[in-house]
Amino acid sequence: MMLGVTLVALVAIGSTGSVVAVPPPPPNPGDDELASAGALVQSGIGELGALVTLVAEADQQLARLDDEVAIRREAVNRALVDLQNARAAADTAAAVVQASQQALRDATAQISAAQHDFDAFARSLYTGGPDTSSHAALLGASSPDSVLDRAQILDRLSLGRDAVLDELQRARTQSANRDSAARAAKQEADSAASQAESQRAAAEQAIASARDALASQADRRSRLEGERTSAQARLDEARAAFGGLESSRAAYETWDEQRRAEEQAQAEAEAAAQRAAQQAAARVAANAAARELASQLAELAVPHTDLEEYTPTPRRSTPTTQIPTVTGSAAIETVVDRGMSQLGVQYAWGGGDENGPTLGIRDGGVADSYGDFGKIGFDCSGLMIYAFAGIGISLPHYTGYQYLAGEQVPSAQMKRGDMIFYGPNASQHVGLYLGDGQMLEAPQSGSVVKVSPVRWDGMTPYVVRMVS
Known part of the structure; x- marks a missing residue:
């Protein structure tokens, strides 16, 4: 794999034109021929240097554009994740509202049941026959002792009534507290739902902004790629101009030999990577x-x-499982x-x-x-x-x-x-x-x-x- 790293580095250097071989003058030239060749070499060196700089600058600009595009893409991912978090908060608040409302209904039912039981008990004491209960029998007695017993029972009934009324009052107070909690929870749910919608709007705005920015950057990238293509074409022409010199041909043959060796090394590295991928896939499958x-x-x-239309709904809690x-x-x-x-x-x-x-x-x-x-x-x-x-x-x-x-x-x-x-x-x-x-x-x-x-x-x- 280290061979693959070296190869990639070499290919990257070659693609940007950072390494340029300066061809020597032809061997055994005459004076005039030597002077002409020297001038041609100097001119070619200058133009090649300028073209290499232009291509390098174009690569740097393209790299900056790619970085900006990547940042904007990930900003959209962030907005989408934030939206899902806000929706989860709204679901939780809605569940609290539902629970509070159920508690309120339970408290109301308890009050009604207590009132009904008390009324039924009182009616049974005052309207029941002598066989209804021992209390009713004493209330219906005619002797002085029975009257005294009846007074005592009435006194106990009064005390029992007060206790029941106190219990009812406590139930009413609990009901009021639950009602207040339900309203507070409802406000929290509404706030969470509003936040969820705001996050959704933020996600949509981020997507719209990214689309506008990417369209503009795509145009800039296209223009830069055109400039690079043109610069590469001029660079190729300059290199071709040196093709008549034997030294240039020798340099090209050396480069071509190196290129073939690098391609072979690249193929070997790719084959090794494929073998590694197949082995990893087999272990993953197992x-x-x-x-x-x-x-x-x-x-x-x-x-x-997921950006479909959203309505907050109570979410059932998922049983927590400790994942090993x-x-x-x-x-x-x-x-x-x-x-x-x-x-x-x-x-x-x-x-x-x-x-x-x-x-x-x-x-x-x-x-x-x-x-x-x-x-x-x-x-x-x-x-x-x-x-x-x-x-x-x-x-x-x-x-x-x-x-x-x-x-x-x-x-x-x-x-x-x-x-x-x-x-x-x-x-x-x-x-x-x-x-x-x-x-x-x-x-x-x-x-x-x-x-x-x-x-x-x-x-x-x-x-x-x-x-x-």
Whole structure:
């Protein structure tokens, strides 16, 4: 795999034109011929240098545009995640309202039952016959002793009545308190619902803003690509002008030989990567426990791209299940295997969940121009969701939130299985560190999941370690 890293670096250098061989003058020239060749070489060197600078500047501008596009895409992911969080808060508040209203209905029923029982008891004492109860029999007696007993019973009834009325009053007070709690809970539910709608509006606004910005950036990128093509054409013409010199031909033959060697090394590296992917896929297929953990997480997750019309409804609490996880090197290798098993899967913006690649979504710009909304694949944060789901870790579909999900470790101390982030506040991109200076990533539209050399430019100060 180190050979593949070296090859990629060499190809990158060659594609930007940063290394240019200056051809020597032809051998054994005459004085006039030597002077003419020297002038031609000097002129060619100047023009080649200017063209190389132009191509390098175009590459830098394109890289900045790609960074801006990545940040805006992830901002949309963030808004979508925030929307789902607000909806969950509204559901919880609605459930509280429902419970409070049920408590209020229960208190009212208790008051009614208590009043009914008291009235029935009083009627039975005063209207019942002598066989109704011992109290009623004493009330109906005619002797002085019976009258005295009746007075005592009436006195006890009065005390009992007062106790029942006190109980009713306490029930009424509890009812009033529950009613007040229900109103407060309803206000909380309304506030949460309003917040959810505001978050939805924010998500829609973020998408609209991203579409406008991406359209403008796509135009700029197209113009820059045209300038680069033109510069490359002029560079090719300048190189062709030197083709008549034997030294230039020798330099070209040397370069061509190196190119063939690099292509062979690239093919060997790609074949090795494919073998590694097949081996990882076989281990993933055999790891039933990881698939079960990922499946459980997927069932509990709410798709972050769901923007259908929303009405807050009470959400039944999901029974909490302690999902078992593996730790240490076994957990790290499970994460790496799941990620490596997806080598070659196409990039799809917004794609990927706990169970694997999913259909991409529209962004109104670059991703749409590549047809990501019609592809099954991963974006960078979706690939991380799939990799870590196999050990029971649930990640949000936004790089900025993934950056806060685990232990932040200085980037210089990164280890195999750490997540590497790019852009301000990790808002641009994420990859998985494999060791030996390589990382696994889903880089951009038009590309595929692949192994790349670690890029230090634009990296955040910390990597994130989910498993020790």
